[in-house]
Amino acid sequence: MGVEDLIAGYRSETFSPVDVVTDALALIDEADGTLHAMEQVYADRALASAEESAGRWRAGAPLSEVDGIPVTLKENQQVEGIPTPWGSAATVPVPATENAPLVDKLIAAGMPLLGRTVMPELGMLSSGVSSLHPIARNAWNPAWSPGGSTSGGGAAAAAGYAPINFGSDIGGSVRLPASWNGAVGFKPTFGRIPVDPPYFGRHIGPLGRSVADLARAMTVCTGPDYRDPYSLPAVEVPWTQASFEPRGARIGLVLDVGDGADVDPEVAAAVSGAAKVFEAAGAIVEIIPPYLERGEIDLIDLFWRIGHWNDYQRLPEDRRGLMLPFIAEWCRGGAGIGGEDAVRSADEQLHMARTTLAATKGYNVILSPVSPGAAFPAEWPMPSNDVNDPMSHIGFCVVYNMSGQPAVSINCGFTSTGSPIGLQVAAQRYDDLTALGAAAFYEANRPAEAVRPWPRVWETMPA
Structure with missing residues (x-):
């Protein structure tokens, strides 16, 4: 219930x-x-x-x-x-x-x-x-x-x-x-x-x-x-x-943020189909071109690594070996970074915020994938399974963390393997009700193939 x-x-x-x-x-x-x-x-x-x-x-x-x-x-x-x-x-x-x-x-x-x-x-x-x-x-x-x-x-x-x-x-x-x-x-x-x-x-x-x-x-x-x-x-x-009137609303559609992993064609098709639901209801949908430069996500990742390397060094020596090896190696990527690069990685947060706000300015709602790909093996720490490329999947999301804009993930379909696909519905800062309202509009009007009964996989697992 x-x-x-x-x-x-x-x-x-x-x-x-x-x-x-x-x-x-x-x-x-x-x-x-x-x-x-x-x-x-x-x-x-x-x-x-x-x-x-x-x-x-x-x-x-x-x-x-x-x-x-x-x-x-x-x-x-x-x-x-x-x-x-x-x-x-x-x-x-x-x-x-x-x-x-x-x-x-x-x-x-x-x-x-x-x-x-x-x-x-x-x-x-x-x-x-x-x-x-x-x-x-x-x-x-x-x-x-x-x-x-x-x-x-x-x-x-x-x-x-x-x-x-x-x-x-x-x-x-x-x-x-x-x-x-x-x-x-x-x-x-x-x-x-x-x-x-x-x-x-x-x-x-x-x-x-x-x-x-x-x-x-x-x-x-x-x-x-x-x-x-x-x-x-x-x-x-x-x-x-929270409510949303699509007729006449300006909606931006981001299918390529400019940095990070390429979007899987099934994900792109599902998100584009969701945009058509808004368009059919009278919204004006426009493609927002890529607005990040290559390497910006890596700079955010470097900033996080530096902070966690500092935390790693503060751990008692007898506890450092208890850390997951993938994350210990990731932390070490923040070791020995000079002041110039450290400040540049910190400054990237504000730069990404300003770039995102400028790119989405004038739109009531911004639609995009949540992730460029589908669900991945449970044993992998990251979708890339690569400590040298850990954050390439966060491009559509991290921009709104930096800009502070509200954003909702709501299911908009499934891949051929049955993995859910998330549609991201974002709005301008402080306009949380528009983000929720637009997500609720899509929830009520999404196609039947975007909805399946909730899973109960544990009932089929061997005891």
């Missing part, structure tokens, strides 16, 4: 938050031996929260519109008293002294926390590969990666663990797993949801099965927090009223 159905059931007392959380925990118990999406399950805590929520609904006094709606969190969201390992056996397991801002907001809204979902090593892989956990797998086919770095959240959304699954995104880490899992993922405008630790380009965003569910999630998680200097002021945003 979606969030609206659950809320209606709570109001009518057809069922209670306890029933819903009990079922969710049973599904996790049944499916996660195949998917390995969960880092930790907070069964007792979630049931206690559901009991309290049920009492509030009986009294007609819910804390929020999503009181009692179960939710999962990405492993990098701090929960007081529990270590935050970031998907790596190399991190020192120090219990968090406080909750992350998002966790506090969800608790205040009365949402039972089912647990935290896994992420790959340090969040710097687009897969579910980690030195700390079993490999996370795709709910459509366990031989495929769920993507990353919100790998567990993507698998959880497709499997139906919770209607709302929060992740984080610095280069596509919400949208990529949404794409490869056939789910919906939303990266709101930079700063909408406060994040700790903050970083220029890091966004928090929800994944789920429908645009409406993600819009509901946004009603309780925005606003400023002193721990995030980039967090935006509190404003009234009618999240659940």
Whole structure:
């Protein structure tokens, strides 16, 4: 059930938050031996929260519109008293002294926390590969990666663990797993949801099965927090009223961003077909030509490597060997970089932001692929499986991390092998409602071949 159905059931007392959380925990118990999406399950805590929520609904006094709606969190969201390992056996397991801002907001809204979902090593892989956990797998086919770095959240959304699954995104880490899992993922405008630790380009965003569910999630998680200097002021945003009128709207279509891997023809065809849905409804669709230069993504990658090389060196020597070898090698790519190149890689973030804003200026909506290719083997840390070419798949996503623009991933078809294909629906900064509204328009009008029943692969796996 979606969030609206659950809320209606709570109001009518057809069922209670306890029933819903009990079922969710049973599904996790049944499916996660195949998917390995969960880092930790907070069964007792979630049931206690559901009991309290049920009492509030009986009294007609819910804390929020999503009181009692179960939710999962990405492993990098701090929960007081529990270590935050970031998907790596190399991190020192120090219990968090406080909750992350998002966790506090969800608790205040009365949402039972089912647990935290896994992420790959340090969040710097687009897969579910980690030195700390079993490999996370795709709910459509366990031989495929769920993507990353919100790998567990993507698998959880497709499997139906919770209607709302929060992740984080610095280069596509919400949208990529949404794409490869056939789910919906939303990266709101930079700063909408406060994040700790903050970083220029890091966004928090929800994944789920429908645009409406993600819009509901946004009603309780925005606003400023002193721990995030980039967090935006509190404003009234009618999240659940997002809509889009395609007639006369200017829509840009990006099929080649100018850098990174070439787009698979099946992906390009599905995204072009999605653009025709908008055009048939009266939108004016124009091709946006490539606007990045070759090598810009590599500069962003170099900036990330330098930062993580510094972190690697701060690790105790006896823990460095615990790190996933692929990521240890990736970190070493940031060693010995001179000041001139280091500053150039840092400056690229602002340059990419300005270039993206200029290229998309004047368009109500910008459509593109989320990823240039389909889902890849679960054992590969990256779609390229090459530490020297790790980020060539993030070009369509990372531009909006740098520019801060809101963007949604929504399924627009399947490859011949059955891999979901994500359509990215972006809008101008602060115009989150247009991004959500346009995604909802497409969701309601996409062709039948872009929708399939949600998978339950674990039911066919040998015991």
